[in-house]
Amino acid sequence: MDVEKELTNKFLSGEMSFAEYSSEWYGCDDEEEVDDLNKLSDDDSRPAIPQVEKISQRRRKYTRLSAALLGLMGEANLRFVRGDKETAEKMCHEIIKQVPTAPEPYQTLAQIYEHDAEKSLQFSLLAAHLSPSDANEWLRLAAISKQRNDVKQEMICYTQAIKAEPFNLDIHMKRLDLLTVLEEMKYPLNTLNVTRVKCYHKIVTCLPATEAETIMKYAKMAATIYHNSNEFERSLAVLEAAYKKCSSLFTLEDTNIYLELLIGQKQYQTCIDVFVAKVGIIIEAEIQTIRNSNNEIEEQTNYLNCTIPNNLPIDLKSKLLICFIHLGAFSLVETLLNDFLTNDVEKAGDLYMDIEEAFSSVGHHELAMQLLEPLVKSACFDLGAVWLKHAECLYNLGRQDEAIESYYKVLKHAPQHPDARRKLFTILEKKGCIDEALDILQQDYNYVVSAKLLYEHCLELKKYNKPLKYLEVGEALLSKTFPKFRHQEELGIACKTKGGIDLIHDFRKMRGENPYHEDDLHFDEDETFKLTPQQEWDLFRELLEIALNNKKKFTMERLCFGAMMSKALASYRLNIDFYCLQACILSNNHHNALRFIRDFSHKYPGPCSWNLLNLVISSVDDTAHVKFLSRLFQKDYNIVSNLFLGNNFLISGRYLIALKYFLEYYDHCREPLCAFLIAITIMIMAAQRTVDKHHNLILQGLSYLSTYKQLRRCDQEAYYNMGRICHMLSLNNLAIEYYEKALSCGPITKCDKHGIIDLTKETAYNLYILYKDHSPEIARKYMFKYLVI
Structure with missing residues (x-):
């Protein structure tokens, strides 16, 4: 009651329209009352009026005024008749204040406001809702609307009139006429909660059996619409209602459709009753x-x-046979089956399939095979x-070798059939033919593929340790959510957004391109299978590891770039960005690596990110990152910035500025x-x-080179670098001296992972370069001693 009062007060205050009020009040469609009306329509005669009122009252309980308020209501009506409208209105509002869901005060207020058509209509509509159902009042309100x-509002009034007097065909026809007019106007009928098929269904369930021809007419129309929309339960419901009222008008064709729907809903005993009766x-x-x-203790029927x-037509015979199969009457089934098999399979093949399906569903595969053998021939x-x-x-019969041949026949007709591939894989796996079984799961990517079968293929390849094939199939599966980039601009969009595949498609449309790549796989749109975010992440990580172990660097890069656009992996974006950076570095894609290391340098300043930053920028040709480096260390100054900027x-080629930064760093470290x-x-x-005093600069350079040697404490490396500088300055005698000293030193270091780190070959080659023009014999000596593999 509190909800009813709230709705009524909102309607009176203008917070909601009558249509919204009506929808909130009743909250149901026409077909929600079908069960109630079906119970009443079982009788051939028109139900008594109290029964109709009982339906209406079951929807809403009528609110009655107390004796005191009834007296006040009578006084208000008397004042209105005498012309004292102001007092009458105040009395009505007093009653509404105490009982807002009583209809009487609204009826009087509708009369008081006859001069105001809008208010009078609103009070009349409210009174009609709150009072016992009156079809004539609703029809009057429909005419005003x-x-x-x-x-x-007009449609709502007709619907309420039908609820008040469901057996009145004229009201049903008026609502259908209004629906026709609205369809011609192309009015959005979805806003009315009333469709043509609902109206037909309502007529069938509401009219008495005396209107048999009308019932049959609209039952067929409703059943056809429902059937075309795959609403088989409703199609059966409307025919069932019609059959109860006018079964005598059912032709063999109507009966056949009715039986087909009953079988579809597994109502086999009802089918038997129809067979006997019709x-x-x-x-x-x-x-x-x-x-x-x-x-x-229970009762069981033995046929x-x-x-x-x-x-009797053959299609009805087949339906009878199907009913007996599901009811377990196999003594009759064998006789009926032998008779049915005498029919030409070319003409009755579809019926053969229906019966076979019934046998298979109850586990009688031997009898099902009797129907399948003629079909495949x-x-x-x-x-x-x-x-x-x-x-x-x-x-199912255990004839696996023959089953394998039949499954291959399936794949000959439908190469991409996922169920056939699964079953054939299972059989071949049991027989131990693993390679052949795995090949069966391979789909042709030029046609529509099943994502679920791709995932199952991945699991089996992982199970039998086929990493490279696992990488190929896994990448095909992930391509459903991982796009392929065409331009650097698309990669830029991907780096700035999370799961922005729609943005990529919009960008391609803006450029006048096809949103989808010509090599993209076409997945089955009817398939509901979808990887969970965790499954997709685990698969991505495994494929990345396989690609790394097999040195497929460009595959790593492609996987990482695609992962940025996956909506399911949006929560792993930080990890994916780091994988992208590593993949770009490994594939020498330093230009794109710079995109990612910039973000990491801002978010995680420190030696690790700076080392990676230095690795990337030292491999990039252009100098566009100089401004970035200045901004990077502008906020939080660190002396290491001098090394970056100096380099x-x-x-x-701006050597003075570079020298300034290096000297500042040298003063600190x-x-x-x-x-x-x-x-x-x-x-x-x-x-x-262009520089004066070359000798002074060379002396200063050699001085710092000597300092470097003292600090480095690694003779081979220090002598080699000193020799290289002298070699660069054409001080060949000093270069040879330092190179000879480097050759006489031991290796730089030994590493468990990289082995011995040694500059002997590089040093010997430089000596060969120095001697080859003027002393070829000495050059040949260094070559044969150090450079022969």
Whole structure:
């Protein structure tokens, strides 16, 4: 009651329209009352009026006023008749305040506001809802709504009138006429909660049996619409309602459709009753009392004999046979089956399939095979679906070798059939033919593929340790959510968004391109299979590891880029970005690696990210990252920034600025690397023609080179680098001296992973270069001693 009061108050205050009020109040469609009306429509005669009112009252309980309020209501009506409208209105509002769901005050208020059409209509509508159902009042309100061109309200009024007087055909026809007008106007009928098929169904369930022809007409129309929409339960419901009222008007064709729907809903006993009542079949049966597995006593029907008319159509015979199969009357089934098998399979092949399906569903595969053998031998039914049934039947009978041949026939007709591939794989796996079984799971990517079968293929390849094939099939499966990029601009969009595959498609459309790649796999759209986020992540990680172990660097890069666009992996985006960085570095894609290391350097400043940053920018040709480096260390200054900036200015040829940064770093950190970089920078400056005092610069450079040697404490590396600088300056005598000293030193270090790190070959080659023009014999000596493999 509190909800009712709230709705009424909202309607009175104008917070909701009458259509919204009506929808909230009743909250049901026409067909929700079908069961109630079916119970009433079982009688051939029109129900008494109290029964109709009982239906209406079951929907809403009528609120009655107390004696005191009834007296006040009478006084209000008396004041209104005498012309004292103001007092009458106040009394009505007082009653509404106490009992807002009573209809009487609204009826009086509707009369008081006759001069205000809008208010009078609203009070009348509310009174009609709250009062015992009155079809005439609803029809009057529908006419007013029509004049006001309020289509939705007019439809509601007709619907309420039908609920008030469901056996009145004229009201049903008026609602259908209104629906026709709205369809011609192309009005959005989905907003009305009323469709043509609902109206037909309502007519069938509401009209009495005396209107048999009308009932049959609309029952056929409703059943056809429901059947075309695959709403088989409703199609059966409307025909069932019609059969109860006018079974005598059912033709053999109508009966056939009715039986087909009953079989579809597994109502086999009802089918037998229809066969006996309408088709003229005589059945002898006995009822036995047995004790079931739960030790309860129940009745069981045993069918003894069946007499069929000679002119009974074959499709009705097949339906009778199907019913007896499901009811377990196999004494009759064998006789009927032998008679049915005499029919030409070319003409009755579809019926053969229906009966076979019934036998298979109850586990009688031997009898099902009697129907399948003629089918597979027929040229008309040499189809993949028939061979699939044949193969499954052979498999259930334990005839595996024959089943394998039949499954191969299925794949010949339907190469991409996933169920046939699964079953054939299972049989071949049991026989130990693992390689052949795994090949069967391989789908042709030029046609529509099954994502579920791809996943199962992955699991089996993983089980039997086929990593490279697992990588191929897994990548095909992930391509459902992993796109292939066409331009650097698309990769830029991917780096800035999470799971933005729709943005990529919109970008391609904007460029006038096809949103989908020409090599994209076409997945079965009817398949509901979908990897969970965890499954997709685990598969991605495993494929990445396989690609890494097999040095498939571009496959790693492709997988990582695609993972950025997967909506399911949006929560793993940080990990994916790091995988992208590693893949780009491994594949020497330093330009794209720079995209990712920039973000990591901002988010996680420290030696690890700086080392990776240095690795990337040292391999990039352009100098566009100089501004980025300046911004990177602008907020949180760190002395290591001098090394980054010095290196970049050194590469770009701005040696004075580079020297400035290196010297600042050397003042803070006396490291051999910085001393070596200062020496290189000074030596490069000394080699330029535009610089004065070359000798002073060379001396300074050699001084820092000596400092580097002292700090490095690694003779071979230090002598080699000193020799290289002298070699660069054409100080060949000093270069030879340092190279000889480097050759006489031991290796730099030994590493468990990389082995011995040694510069002997590099040193010997440089000596060969120095000697080959002027002393070829000495050059040949170094070559044969150090450079022969």
